[in-house]
Amino acid sequence: MSNVTLILLGAGSSSRFDSSVKKQWLYSTEQPLWLQVARHFEALHPFAKIIIVSSAEDIRFMPYFADYTYVVGGDSRQASLTNALAKVQSRYVLVSDIARACVPADMVARILAAKEEAACIVPALSATDTLYMDDLPLDREKVHIIQTPQLSVTETLKKSLKSDKLFTDDSSAIAALGEKIHFVEGDTRAHKLTTVADLDKLPCLQPPVKRTMTGFGLDIHPFELGKPMVLGGVAIDSEVGFKAHSDGDVAIHALIDALLGAAGMGDIGELYPDTDATYKGADSKVLLQDTVSKVQSHGFEIGNVDLTILAQAPRINPYKLQIRKTLASLLQLPMQRVNIKATTAEKLGFVGRKEGVTVHAVATLHYFDWTKLISGQTS
Numbered sequence: 001m002s003n004v005t006l007i008l009l010g011a012g013s014s015s016r017f018d019s020s021v022k023k024q025w026l027y028s029t030e031q032p033l034w035l036q037v038a039r040h041f042e043a044l045h046p047f048a049k050i051i052i053v054s055s056a057e058d059i060r061f062m063p064y065f066a067d068y069t070y071v072v073g074g075d076s077r078q079a080s081l082t083n084a085l086a087k088v089q090s091r092y093v094l095v096s097d098i099a100r101a102c103v104p105a106d107m108v109a110r111i112l113a114a115k116e117e118a119a120c121i122v123p124a125l126s127a128t129d130t131l132y133m134d135d136l137p138l139d140r141e142k143v144h145i146i147q148t149p150q151l152s153v154t155e156t157l158k159k160s161l162k163s164d165k166l167f168t169d170d171s172s173a174i175a176a177l178g179e180k181i182h183f184v185e186g187d188t189r190a191h192k193l194t195t196v197a198d199l200d201k202l203p204c205l206q207p208p209v210k211r212t213m214t215g216f217g218l219d220i221h222p223f224e225l226g227k228p229m230v231l232g233g234v235a236i237d238s239e240v241g242f243k244a245h246s247d248g249d250v251a252i253h254a255l256i257d258a259l260l261g262a263a264g265m266g267d268i269g270e271l272y273p274d275t276d277a278t279y280k281g282a283d284s285k286v287l288l289q290d291t292v293s294k295v296q297s298h299g300f301e302i303g304n305v306d307l308t309i310l311a312q313a314p315r316i317n318p319y320k321l322q323i324r325k326t327l328a329s330l331l332q333l334p335m336q337r338v339n340i341k342a343t344t345a346e347k348l349g350f351v352g353r354k355e356g357v358t359v360h361a362v363a364t365l366h367y368f369d370w371t372k373l374i375s376g377q378t379s
C-alpha cells in the first residue's frame with residue numbers, strides 16, 4: 001500500500017448537464033461513471049485509501065456498488081475537499097474530479113513520479129491559441145492550462161484550505177501559501193464532463209449495455225372506516241379507506257417498491273420512513289414522482305409496470321382505466337406500458353373477508369441511453 005490517498009470529488013449538482021440523469025450516474029457499459037472512474041484509478045496505483053465525495057442523496061446508494069470511503073460534500077469544492085481531508089492520514093493526497101472521467105494512465109504515472117519535486121504536482125497543457133488579457137496579447141509560452149488530478153503534500157493542502165478565499169483548485173491554494181508548484185505534462189484526453197456537448201470528447205465512456213432489470217413490490221393495507229379511499233392515485237367511492245401513516249395508497253406503495261427493487265435502491269421504508277413526520281398523511285402521488293425522479297437521476301429509464309390489485313371490495317374494474325391513466329402520467333410513460341389487473345380473493349383470507357387490500361407490482365428498468373443526447377434526440 002502506498003503513502004498516497006485518492007480523493008474523487010463528485011458533489012456538484014450536475015446543474016450544467018442538461019438531462020434527467022446526473023452526470024456521475026451515466027452508465028458506461030454497466031457501471032455508473034463515478035464507479036468506472038474509481039475502478040480506473042484503483043487499477044493504476046495501490047492507494048492507501050479511496051475517498052469519494054458526493055451528495056448525501058448519492059451516498060445513500062453508493063455503498064451498494066463498492067466498498068470505498070464515502071464523504072458528504074459541502075457547499076463549495078473547498079468545503080467538500082476539507083471534509084474529505086479529515087479522513088486522510090497518508091503523507092500525500094491525489095485529488096481529482098469525477099467528471100474528469102478519462103484521465104490517461106501515463107498522466108497519473110507522471111504526476112505520482114514527481115511527488116518529491118514540490119508541495120503540489122500539477123498537470124498542465126500549453127496554450128495553442130493566441131491569448132489576450134484585456135487589450136494585451138500574452139506570451140503563451142508562459143501560460144499553463146491546469147487540469148486534475150493534482151498531487152499534494154496532505155498537511156500543506158490542509159493548511160492552504162484554511163483560508164477565507166475560495167480557490168478553484170489545490171495548486172492555487174498551495175501557491176497562495178508561497179509553496180512551490182511543479183508542472184507535469186497534462187493530456188487533452190483528461191477532458192472534464194460539464195455539459196452534454198462534452199459527451200463525445202470522453203474516449204473511455206462507452207454506451208450502456210442493453211439490459212432489463214426487474215423489480216417486484218408488494219403492499220398490504222387494512223381498511224379504516226370513514227377514511228377516503230385512494231388507490232393508484234384515484235379517489236374510489238367507498239365507505240372505508242386505508243389505515244396508514246400516509247394516504248395509504250397501497251397500489252402506489254407496491255409500485256414504488258417495484259421501481260426501487262429494479263434500480264437496486266432499497267425499499268420505500270428506507271426512502272420515506274413512516275417514523276418521519278414529513279410523510280404523515282403524505283400524498284403517495286408525490287412520493288411516486290420523487291421515486292421516478294430518483295430512479296431517472298441515478299441512470300435508469302422505466303420500461304413498463306404491471307400491477308395486480310387483489311380486492312374483494314371495493315370493485316376495482318370501473319376504475320382500472322383511470323388508474324392506468326393516472327399512473328402513466330406520474331411515471332411519464334405511454335399508457336400501454338402501464339398495466340392494471342384486478343382480481344378478488346374468492347372470499348378467502350383477509351382480502352376475502354373484506355379486511356383490506358393487497359397489491360403486487362412489477363417494474364422493468366433499463367440504463368438511460370445517453371448516446372441519444374449526442375445525436376440530438378430528446379429522451
Ligand code: MG
Nearest residue numbers: 219220250253
Ligand atoms: Mg404501504
